Amino acid sequence: MEAALNLTNKVALIAGGTGGLGQHIATELQSRGCTVITCSRSQNGESHHISADLRSPDSAQQAISHVVEKYGSLDIVVNAMGVVAFGEIGTTSIDTIEEVFLTNTFGHIFLVQAALPHMPKGSVLVGISGVIAEQNLPGMSVYGASKAAVRSFDEAMSREARKNGVRIIDARPPHTETGLASRAIAGTAPKFPVGLDPEIVAKRIVAAIASGETDLPSTAFSN
Numbered sequence: 141m142e143a144a145l146n147l148t149n150k151v152a153l154i155a156g157g158t159g160g161l162g163q164h165i166a167t168e169l170q171s172r173g174c175t176v177i178t179c180s181r182s183q184n185g186e187s188h189h190i191s192a193d194l195r196s197p198d199s200a201q202q203a204i205s206h207v208v209e210k211y212g213s214l215d216i217v218v219n220a221m222g223v224v225a226f227g228e229i230g231t232t233s234i235d236t237i238e239e240v241f242l243t244n245t246f247g248h249i250f251l252v253q254a255a256l257p258h259m260p261k262g263s264v265l266v267g268i269s270g271v272i273a274e275q276n277l278p279g280m281s282v283y284g285a286s287k288a289a290v291r292s293f294d295e296a297m298s299r300e301a302r303k304n305g306v307r308i309i310d311a312r313p314p315h316t317e318t319g320l321a322s323r324a325i326a327g328t329a330p331k332f333p334v335g336l337d338p339e340i341v342a343k344r345i346v347a348a349i350a351s352g353e354t355d356l357p358s359t360a361f362s363n
């Protein structure tokens with residue numbers, strides 16, 4: 141546990157803030173007093189939304205610069221963007237492998253690299269690798285590997301960033317009912333048991349941001 145963070149009047153950027161988890165994280169942070177800026181590829185007409193494809197390092201830099209210049213600070217960054225693909229490796233295309241890693245792994249690394257120099261002491265950055273980063277599964281190897289890399293990156297970052305007083309949380313929620321599996325970029329999802337409620341998962345992540353927690357393993361979501 142590190143120092144708690146008072147969320148009132150903090151500036152939070154949610155990459156993937158229009159998604160099933162991201163929009164609940166955005167709502168929860170807003171209800172606790174944050175100014176929330178969302179970022180994703182789609183346009184949603186909201187004034188606090190940035191439309192950008194975060195597979196590009198330049199786009200990540202531009203999104204971060206925009207937030208810092210327009211809102212004057214960057215106290216919380218949550219990376220809730222991602223794509224999933226299913227299928228055994230023999231039937232998975234190179235394009236699919238590249239898109240999964242570009243979005244989930246490279247996109248995360250680019251975002252963290254762009255954000256960290258602007259984050260003040262006491263600020264918090266959250267990666268959402270997921271339970272798959274604790275145990276990969278057949279038929280999900282590429283997605284799972286992209287997320288295990290995120291978890292590993294976050295592990296190193298938590299020690300690198302501590303020097304500047306920035307807290308990194310790697311969140312590994314179990315399967316959650318956001319519809320992500322039905323939007324797979326390739327393959328068909330296996331039959332999963334009913335997943336967690338995204339609102340509850342989002343509230344758990346925001347509680348960790350506020351309370352000073354430094355890691356959110358899958359077991360942290362079980363009750």
Ligand SMILES: NC(=O)c1ccc[n+]([C@@H]2O[C@H](COP(=O)([O-])OP(=O)(O)OC[C@H]3O[C@@H](n4cnc5c(N)ncnc54)[C@H](OP(=O)(O)O)[C@@H]3O)[C@@H](O)[C@H]2O)c1
Nearest residue numbers: 156158159160161180181182194221222270315316318320
């Ligand atoms: N749902 C689960 O069971 C579960 C469990 C553990 C971890 N996770 C992880 O949690 C994160 C959020 O998942 P979710 O279920 O909320 O998925 P989701 O509902 O599909 O949301 C994904 C978000 O990412 C954005 N996005 C995708 N590609 C992007 C890109 N290139 N640039 C910018 N934004 C991009 C999407 O918006 P646009 O399409 O408009 O760009 C959307 O806002 C993902 O990293 C996922 O792997 C999910």
